Amino acid sequence: MRLTGPALRVTIYVGENDTWHHRPLHSEIVHRAHAAGLAGASVFKGVEGFGASSLIHTSRLLSLSEDLPVAVVIVDTEERVRAFLPQLDELVSEGLVTLDECEVIRYVGNEERR
Secondary structure (H helix, E strand, C coil), rough: CCCCEEEEEEEEEEEEECCEEEEEHHHHHHHHHCCCCCCCCCEECCCEEECCCCCECCCHHCCCCCCCCCEEHHHHHHHHHHHHHHHHHCCCCCCEEEEEEEEEECCCCCHHHH
């Protein structure tokens, strides 16, 4: 798949303990994005943050949190990302979903791994 030029980036902010049918929510999002044929998805674990609940979650030793923030980032064409949004509506009951226009400069995979 070639992907260059204008694209959309969807970022989903959830907690690492959020689940979907006993599976980590961030993992379910990644697997659904893969099944939908999207260009890629990455999960980033935060060290500190707060959201709509205003409860601060942190990884600092004296106040270890078991629910650190997690961001799932997906980039693909506008058409493919927008087609995936209904699945996010189904999955994300608490959290934040943002959409940004971006430009893909380079998207190259390792052909030997396929």
